[in-house]
Amino acid sequence: MFKSLRGRLITVAIIVVTAAWQLYSHKTETGQWLKLGLDLQGGMHLVLEVDDPDGTMTAEAKSDMIDRVDRIIRTRIDEFGVEEPLIQKVGGERLIVELAGIDDEEQAKGIVQRNAFLEFKKVLPTSDMDGALRRIDRAIVAALGVDSITALGRAVLQEETSNLENLLFGADTAAVDSAAAAAESAAAAVADSIEAEENALRPFSSLLLIGDIEGTYLVAAADRPVAEMFLAMSEVERAFPRDQIMLWGSELVGQAAQTFYRLYVLEEDSFLTGAELEDATAMRDPQFNQSQVQFEFSRAGGRQFARFSGSNIGNYLAIVLDNEVMSAPVIRDRIGARGQIEMGQGTPLEEARDLALVLRAGALPARINIVEERTVGPSLGQDSIDQGRLAGLVGIGLVIIVMIAYYGAAGFLAVGALAVYILLVLGGLAGLNATLTVPGIAGLILSIGMAVDANVLIFERIREELDHGRAARTAVDEGFQHALSAIVDANITTLITALILFQFGTGPVQGFAVTLSIGIVASFFSALFVTRTFFLAYLSGKKASDPISI
Amino acid sequence: MRLFNNAQYRFIEARRKAYVVSGLVLVIGVGAMVVNITSLGSWQNYGVDFVGGSLVQVRFEQPVSAGELRDALGGAEAPPITQFGSGNEFVIRAPLDDDASITEVAADLEASVSANLPDRGVEVVRTELVGAKVGAELQTKALQAVLFSFVLTLVYLAFRFELRFGLAAVIATAHDILITLGFLALFRVEIALPTVAAILTILGYSLNDTIVVFDRVRENMQAKGARKRDPVDLVNVSINETLPRTVLTSGTTLAVLLALLVLGGAVIRDFTIVLILGVVIGTYSSIFVASPALIEIQKRWGVSDPDRKKERPQPATV
Numbered sequence: 001m002f003k004s005l006r007g008r009l010i011t012v013a014i015i016v017v018t019a020a021w022q023l024y025s026h027k028t029e030t031g032q033w034l035k036l037g038l039d040l041q042g043g044m045h046l047v048l049e050v051d052d053p054d055g056t057m058t059a060e061a062k063s064d065m066i067d068r069v070d071r072i073i074r075t076r077i078d079e080f081g082v083e084e085p086l087i088q089k090v091g092g093e094r095l096i097v098e099l100a101g102i103d104d105e106e107q108a109k110g111i112v113q114r115n116a117f118l119e120f121k122k123v124l125p126t127s128d129m130d131g132a133l134r135r136i137d138r139a140i141v142a143a144l145g146v147d148s149i150t151a152l153g154r155a156v157l158q159e160e161t162s163n164l165e166n167l168l169f170g171a172d173t174a175a176v177d178s179a180a181a182a183a184e185s186a187a188a189a190v191a192d193s194i195e196a197e198e199n200a201l202r203p204f205s206s207l208l209l210i211g212d213i214e215g216t217y218l219v220a221a222a223d224r225p226v227a228e229m230f231l232a233m234s235e236v237e238r239a240f241p242r243d244q245i246m247l248w249g250s251e252l253v254g255q256a257a258q259t260f261y262r263l264y265v266l267e268e269d270s271f272l273t274g275a276e277l278e279d280a281t282a283m284r285d286p287q288f289n290q291s292q293v294q295f296e297f298s299r300a301g302g303r304q305f306a307r308f309s310g311s312n313i314g315n316y317l318a319i320v321l322d323n324e325v326m327s328a329p330v331i332r333d334r335i336g337a338r339g340q341i342e343m344g345q346g347t348p349l350e351e352a353r354d355l356a357l358v359l360r361a362g363a364l365p366a367r368i369n370i371v372e373e374r375t376v377g378p379s380l381g382q383d384s385i386d387q388g389r390l391a392g393l394v395g396i397g398l399v400i401i402v403m404i405a406y407y408g409a410a411g412f413l414a415v416g417a418l419a420v421y422i423l424l425v426l427g428g429l430a431g432l433n434a435t436l437t438v439p440g441i442a443g444l445i446l447s448i449g450m451a452v453d454a455n456v457l458i459f460e461r462i463r464e465e466l467d468h469g470r471a472a473r474t475a476v477d478e479g480f481q482h483a484l485s486a487i488v489d490a491n492i493t494t495l496i497t498a499l500i501l502f503q504f505g506t507g508p509v510q511g512f513a514v515t516l517s518i519g520i521v522a523s524f525f526s527a528l529f530v531t532r533t534f535f536l537a538y539l540s541g542k543k544a545s546d547p548i549s550i
Numbered sequence: 551m552r553l554f555n556n557a558q559y560r561f562i563e564a565r566r567k568a569y570v571v572s573g574l575v576l577v578i579g580v581g582a583m584v585v586n587i588t589s590l591g592s593w594q595n596y597g598v599d600f601v602g603g604s605l606v607q608v609r610f611e612q613p614v615s616a617g618e619l620r621d622a623l624g625g626a627e628a629p630p631i632t633q634f635g636s637g638n639e640f641v642i643r644a645p646l647d648d649d650a651s652i653t654e655v656a657a658d659l660e661a662s663v664s665a666n667l668p669d670r671g672v673e674v675v676r677t678e679l680v681g682a683k684v685g686a687e688l689q690t691k692a693l694q695a696v697l698f699s700f701v702l703t704l705v706y707l708a709f710r711f712e713l714r715f716g717l718a719a720v721i722a723t724a725h726d727i728l729i730t731l732g733f734l735a736l737f738r739v740e741i742a743l744p745t746v747a748a749i750l751t752i753l754g755y756s757l758n759d760t761i762v763v764f765d766r767v768r769e770n771m772q773a774k775g776a777r778k779r780d781p782v783d784l785v786n787v788s789i790n791e792t793l794p795r796t797v798l799t800s801g802t803t804l805a806v807l808l809a810l811l812v813l814g815g816a817v818i819r820d821f822t823i824v825l826i827l828g829v830v831i832g833t834y835s836s837i838f839v840a841s842p843a844l845i846e847i848q849k850r851w852g853v854s855d856p857d858r859k860k861e862r863p864q865p866a867t868v
Contacts, residue, residue, distance in 0.1 A: 047684065496703060
């Protein structure tokens with residue numbers, strides 16, 4: 001079939017139709033001729049890594065962990081409703097997540113990154129902490145020394161008074177009564193600083209006020225960083241009573257013109273986790289203008305929950321999400337398989353929906369960090385497409401002009417083969433569902449240059465054979481034969497480079513490598529088979545001794 | 551139309567001049583790298599892809615100058631701003647705290663720009679954040695990719711041709727990459743991921759060019775009476791025979807790349823510049839570096855072809 005001209009033409013036709021069909025079916029299936037990379041259509045590219053601050057995890061553990069993260073994020077994104085997300089594990093410890101055409105990057109990131117580790121813990125009375133607080137204070141004083149704690153208190157204080165001064169002296173309208181107020185505040189500052197020195201002996205407990213709910217303390221919002229720092233100290237951790245922990249509430253509480261955070265005293269072991277969750281739905285409570293997430297436990301989880309609530313009627317229960325207490329309802333009755341998480345007043349329903357989504361998909365087994373993040377706006381992508389298309393068309397136009405001017409009729413044959421080549425590359429990209437990126441367009445245009453090179457090699461060779469006095473048909477045969485080795489070697493070495501690029505690169509570089517590889521294979525076929533077929537067709541109307549235009 | 555038909559240039563004889571040219575360009579490049587190390591702290595102007603960091607690209611509907619944008623972002627305290635392309639687009643290397651989110655930083659930037667430059671229609675079109683560790687890994691990977699492709703090419707050419715052809719090709723390619731890196735260092739072109747792709751493409755293109763010439767050398771070596779020919783002459787003839795192809799292919803590739811440079815937009819401009827440079831250097835090196843290297847290797851270490859061992863190495867007549 002490859003021997004006869006007719007067979008060759010049919011083969012070329014079949015391949016052209018196949019390539020065109022691939023393109024067409026890609027268009028009808030996805031609405032696009034080719035799948036576009038994030039840099040062309042806009043979107044978000046994230047690279048995630050399992051958090052390992054101490055560097056103690058083995059490569060195997062990391063790889064296993066990232067596999068689990070992979071599965072959970074897949075479920076989450078499926079529910080989030082992003083079309084054709086790309087989620088790919090690289091190098092055993094990273095996960096690439098590509099989301100095309102999303103509107104709200106922050107929301108998408110929240111959904112990907114949120115741990116969503118849900119726990120249910122028993123709230124303990126603060127009296128359980130009484131003895132421990134003294135131990136904790138002593139431990140902090142022993143570890144840091146009184147002076148540095150006093151300095152710490154002053155730093156917080158000074159910041160506040162200087163803010164106050166700015167407020168007072170900075171505003172001209174308030175200048176009239178500012179002097180009096182300043183004197184007052186200065187006096188207050190002195191009094192505060194004396195108090196601060198006394199408090200230095202009880203650095204932690206002096207920050208705590210008795211809470212509005214049983215089992216909680218209130219900490220002024222301004223004091224929270226200091227309290228957090230104390231709680232993170234290993235000495236404090238050791239001074240804590242066995243099986244007890246303190247966790248922050250998620251909501252700010254306003255009281256007497258000041259804002260506070262609740263600090264809950266909880267049993268360390270949770271009696272139930274989100275693993276037993278079967279379903280979660282976002283709801284809106286119209287009565288309190290509150291968003292909430294209602295959840296349902298599995299049968300086993302429901303039993304556990306019922307047992308716990310039954311024996312703890314009158315006590316408080318903390319619903320803890322990612323180490324933050326979302327709410328702490330009182331247990332009034334034995335609760336079965338259902339419960340709810342209050343999201344606080346004024347929280348939009350979308351937030352509740354996102355939480356319900358991540359709860360349904362399950363908790364991440366570890367904290368993950370975003371180590372790379374790229375977003376491209378859709379308008380930038382459209383510009384790149386337009387410019388790339390224009391540059392491509394002009395480039396191809398230039399090639400056509402050069403080939404025809406230089407080689408005459410043979411140039412036309414080469415241009416015909418080039419057209420087949422371009423269709424092959426596009427069909428190949430569509431068939432493999434490869435992604436076209438900005439560097440990919442460049443690779444495409446470059447590989448056009450290389451496709452031309454193969455034709456040039458052949459034509460120059462034919463010219464040489466003609467110079468040696470061979471008849472047209474022989475010269476053409478010899479030309480193709482002699483050019484073969486150079487074309488094979490040149491193409492294979494470039495292919496080697498392209499494959500290495502594919503191995504080493506990510507995203508855009510891989511896109512480039514793919515288009516280049518497809519381009520090389522297609523140019524190989526187009527130069528050696530298509531051009532030759534066209535040449536045979538051109539020669540078929542001539543006698544062996546007729547001159548040819550090359 | 552025919553160009554360079556029956557050309558008979560004495561390329562190999564001019565190799566000493568070429569060595570001087572290449573040497574000078576290499577020295578300038580290495581000099582630029584050294585200057586960069588002392589003034590930039592790094593031998594290349596690495597972008598966020600390689601050193602980590604973050605950037606925010608903004609676009610204005612109305613004309614805005616870099617100075618105006620700098621003032622809008624706090625004057626002397628503004629983060630580094632560079633114009634992107636020729637339009638009203640700017641890349642801001644936004645500073646980022648450990649736990650901050652690039653999306654938030656971008657939103658803050660957008661807010662303060664639109665507050666200070668109202669009615670200019672600002673829009674964030676791109677944000678990037680790369681961790682320092684990821685960037686450092688990329689540097690290693692890029693180096694590995696280049697070395698790996700050297701080795702594979704060497705093996706392939708040693709198998710298809712002879713070892714010395716492989717060596718000469720690798721020398722020429724290394725020459726091209728070094729000169730390109732020198733150019734990048736000299737003009738402090740920002741090295742991003744696509745730049746690496748461009749450098750590796752140069753590697754492929756340069757090899758492609760070299761192989762076409764070597765293919766002809768191989769063929770002429772196998773021709774009748776080749777053994778009695780002066781190797782310098784043989785290589786010269788081979789270069790001249792392939793010269794029309796070299797010129798035409800380089801010319802068309804350059805034409806396409808120029809179209810890309812002029813019309814392709816700012817996103818791929820650096821990429822295209824590197825490729826244009828690579829095509830010029832690759833063409834030059836296949837004639838003036840790879841082919842002379844072949845001769846030099848033969849002169850120093852004799853002929854590796856077993857058929858030709860009986861003969862004494864021909865003295866090169868220069």
